[in-house]
Each structure stands twice: as structure tokens, then as C-alpha cells.
Amino acid sequence: MIKTIQDLKNISSFNKEYFSKANKIYFNDIDYRLLQSKTKEKYLVTQTFKFSDMFDRVKKASFVIKPISESGEISTKSIDFQTLKEVKKYLKGGKL
DSSP states (O other), X not given: OOOSHHHHHHHOHHHHHHTOHHXXXXXXXXXXXXXXXXXXXXXXXXXXXTTTTGXXXXXXXXXXXXXXXXXXXXXXXXXXXXXXXXXXXXXXXXXX
């Protein structure tokens, strides 16, 4: 059962690479969280700058959520939000 980010890292070599320092720097990620929806589904929530500062734009953080399967695989499907409050509201009743 996955309860923490560390549990998620230990599932597979892909997950270890996903959370690597090089990957975090390349994608401009700030923080990772593991949240659960009302339906008990687990989601990886990434606070990130993504590539918001490309082409001289203002650097702006956003939140990206991805579902996590029971086996610990991080989905490629994602939804972007501007605030953590929006993420939590979505997880109270939403689904990807």
C-alpha cells in the first residue's frame, strides 16, 4: 500500500527516475505530494514551474495531478491547476 512519496519511489526504477534530482531540475519541479481523493484513489500532486519562464515569460507555479494505480504506476494523464485549494476541491469529488 502506498502511503508516502518514499513508498512510491521504492515501487519501481521508473518512479526513482521520476523523482530524481536531475528530473526535478529539468522540469522545474518544486514539490511532490501524495493526496487521496474522496473515492480513496491516490494522486501524485506536483507543484512545478514547468516551462512557464520560456520565451521571457513570468515564472509562475502551478499544480499538476496524476493518478497512481494500485500497483504504484504514475499515470501519463494529468490535469493542471493554479492553486492547491483547487486541487483539493477537485479531489473531493472529481476524477480524471
